[in-house]
Amino acid sequence: MRAIPAQRETASRASGAPAREEEPPRAWADATLLGSSLAPASARALVRAALAEWTELGLPGTQAHTRRLADDTVLVVSELVTNAVVHAGTEIGLVCRAEEETGAVVVEVSDRHPARAPRDGASEPAHGSAEYGRGLTLVARLAECWGVTYRTGVKTVWARLPAEEHPDEPGAPTGPPPYAMPGPGRGRPERDGDWLDRGALSFLAEASDLLAGQLDEDLVAALTAQLLVPRLADWCAVWLEDEFTGRGRSPHGIPGTGPRLARVWHASENRIEELRRALEKEPPYPPDDPGPGSGPVPHPWPRAAPGEREPVGTALAYRLVAGGRPLGTLVIGQSGPEGFPDEVTGLVEDLGRRVALAIGAARQYARQATISAVLQRGLLPGAVAEIPGVRSALVYEPCDKGGPSGDFYDVFPAGEGRWCFAVGDVQGKGPEAAVVIGLARPWLRLLAREGYRVPDVLDRLNQLLLDDATEAADARARALVGPAAPGDGPQTRFLSLLYGELVPFDGGVRCTLGSAGHPLPLLLGPDGRVRTVAQPQTLLGVVEDATYTSETFRLRSGDSLLCVTDGVTERRSGSRQFDDGDGLAAALAGCAGLSAQSIAERIRRLVHDFGGRPPEDDLALLVLQAE
Known part of the structure; x- marks a missing residue:
């Protein structure tokens, strides 16, 4: 996507007439994306970069832009491009512009070669599977108005997102997103429930893109920990298990028989090794069949936890299951008596499902690489x-x-x-x-x-x-x-x-x-x-x-x-x-x-x-x- 401050957005442009040179610069950007699984991630990155550039240049209307508007715009574009990939699968046109008078952001996503015929102008239905996006339900919720336009060979879905009326008032969301929790020892901001319907979805989408490209399960574990700490927890640990050999369910106390502690991360890096030693003493031994949607379960707070005189805090364990096979356990910890709010536990559960899929894909790749190497040696x-x-x-x-x-x-x-x-x-x-x-x-x-x-x-x-x-x-x-x-x-x-x-x-x-x-x-x-x-x-x-x-x-x-x-x-x-x-x-x-x-x-x-x-x-x- 190109952020083009010199491009003019006028009524004459829509009709095909040339723009007048005397008009002031406007905030406008467009791009053409290949209809692949990488298109939503590319669109998010391009839109976010364009919005940041407009604000830095001080283009008309951008003074009313806030972080929340940027997050909402990125999320809407992500949903529209995701659905366009499903329906088109070839080239996708993306336009993003800011209105000078109101600061509202308008986005348009076009299927250049739609594979499905329009159905009496009705919006496309939402799909149940995550890989098909959430249809237009989320777009309708975040956008002030939206619509679908059909032309020969092109279907365009547009949405208009209004700017904040008083972005400079106290409490306007111009600072860090509310899920970015500070490290232990500092005050925690009040979590914004409305954001969990907005920014959390964008967080999950971008986390999915980051995890999906990894072909090493240890790297997936490392990225998972860094995604969670310090945003949603004070510390995090990821245990990995072998789904083919019983996953190490031997009795406690036998060295080398339990799940492997692949990654430990703490908001204070100087506490990581001490935390690792404490966690290795009590690895998780979950039930053989966790069952779908079992949710998190309490995990013992590490004894002699780093920096804690008394064992005070909350730890939760999430089973990592993909394709019916348990692959490991994700444990998050929060010091202090407050514990984790429900919205955070639900968000981590969603992330855990994506982590499990990424680990499963990495293991499948490793198995195929091993088979190829064995065949090659034999041939x-x-x-x-x-x-x-x-x-x-x-x-x-x-x-x-x-x-x-x-x-x-x-x-x-x-x-x-x-x-x-x-x-x-x-x-x-x-x-x-x-x-x-x-x-x-x-x-x-x-x-x-x-x-x-x-x-x-x-x-x-x-x-x-x-x-x-x-x-x-x-x-x-x-x-x-x-x-x-x-x-x-x-x-x-x-x-x-x-x-x-x-x-x-x-x-x-x-x-x-x-x-x-x-x-x-x-x-x-x-x-x-x-x-x-x-x-x-x-x-x-x-x-x-x-x-x-x-x-x-x-x-x-x-x-x-x-x-x-x-x-x-x-x-x-x-x-x-x-x-x-x-x-x-x-x-x-x-x-x-x-x-x-x-x-x-x-x-x-x-x-x-x-x-x-x-x-x-x-x-x-x-x-x-x-x-």
């Missing part, structure tokens, strides 16, 4: 075989988007004085790619050790990929991810493969290789000349009656063979690719005289330097150099 060789008379070097950099990489490699002994190597790339990633690699690599080794030559290995592997068993395995792998979509039946996966056989002899190595839909290998001579040493052939798993051939040549002392995947050749910089104009051959020519390891490292560095951003595809390259 690649534990070590690259040493070949007599040949030095080898390998670079393998999976992009790690959605699971195991689609690239793979292998170098292994095949018996009878033969060694084989392979560099492949499966179409797709994740479980589907893992199925193909899990079939291809063992079959390559088996066929090679059975004595099959390069063309025969490619022929048989092509038939294997076309077999119904592969399709069935592919379907089972996708079933692990989720329910299949309509028409989403088994699909054959394609494989590009460079496969070769090496036979050492006195003075060099005889190499026989074939390329099936793969970037062609390059041979670098000691004099710096580079040539291709294979012919292009069809991808594996595409044509049932394909017949594959191979080429044989000799690697003499100092010759280097470079094998890569398309993550190297198709590395992009704008509209250009790394291999445009034989770029890879030119890069390899500059490596004359280098060792195998130095060649691999230089090509890797050139590929990375070619684009301004990190590679977006898996990258694998293998260098074989005759000694």
Whole structure:
């Protein structure tokens, strides 16, 4: 959003006529947002920044603006954009302006491509689920007036929020929001019940945005504590449990058997460690089934609590449950005899639900990352075989988007004085790619050790990929991810493969290789000349009656063979690719005289330097150099 003091807001602007230059500057801002889950957070940040800038510039009408008006405006914009995301899902137009005479703020949120037809001008119904927003109920409560305007291809919801009539009177809400409680030892402001219908919702929305982007459960716990202290409590603690192993419900007093104290926070930082020691003595042991909506329960005030001669204060424990699984316990504490008002306990309960969802999402991400790492380790060789008379070097950099990489490699002994190597790339990633690699690599080794030559290995592997068993395995792998979509039946996966056989002899190595839909290998001579040493052939798993051939040549002392995947050749910089104009051959020519390891490292560095951003595809390259 741009806060544009020089932009004029006039009746002629609405009709399309140009603004008159002699008109004074007005408070006006607009933005275009993508209809994604991040749009409400972006809209809140942009509107708040614009309102602050207008006030700082002293634009007409902004002298009547207060913190409460800003909070209400941000909340209304958040609700309107949230609902627009649900209905539009593409671009969303946002306009915010201040009226010069009254200081009232008018906001407009437009669906640029609404997905639902208007229903006789009626307002959209509120949805029950939190992710759909609260409809227009909240907007109607906070706004003085609001409405819906339909034009071809555009639906606009607008709302007008009045400014305070006497913003300078004592008690006007221009200071910190009433939920911002000071630390212990200072006076607590009287909580404003009306704010809990306004600012509290904005607080929860912004807290949700902050928590939702975290992929580490310990970081979620840390952010939770800092959100609560000192706003709503003097101190906070977050215990985390393992939902798969009984969550540590062993008897009291056995070290290491209870829930893990992931975070402790106190308004006075010098008291944190002492509070931690006190809390670790009495971890929460809640019931096995907390039940939905069970609310907070009293928690023992920590014995020898920091700074307290007598154990005086109130502590409440909230179970963190997501998807029916207890994930931990959130405990807040307030020193003094007053305790927590009901509105604060309800607000923390709402926040606790969001915290539990964030912890559950972080754990799901961690589980998927672990599964991907285990699959990746199982799909690649534990070590690259040493070949007599040949030095080898390998670079393998999976992009790690959605699971195991689609690239793979292998170098292994095949018996009878033969060694084989392979560099492949499966179409797709994740479980589907893992199925193909899990079939291809063992079959390559088996066929090679059975004595099959390069063309025969490619022929048989092509038939294997076309077999119904592969399709069935592919379907089972996708079933692990989720329910299949309509028409989403088994699909054959394609494989590009460079496969070769090496036979050492006195003075060099005889190499026989074939390329099936793969970037062609390059041979670098000691004099710096580079040539291709294979012919292009069809991808594996595409044509049932394909017949594959191979080429044989000799690697003499100092010759280097470079094998890569398309993550190297198709590395992009704008509209250009790394291999445009034989770029890879030119890069390899500059490596004359280098060792195998130095060649691999230089090509890797050139590929990375070619684009301004990190590679977006898996990258694998293998260098074989005759000694």
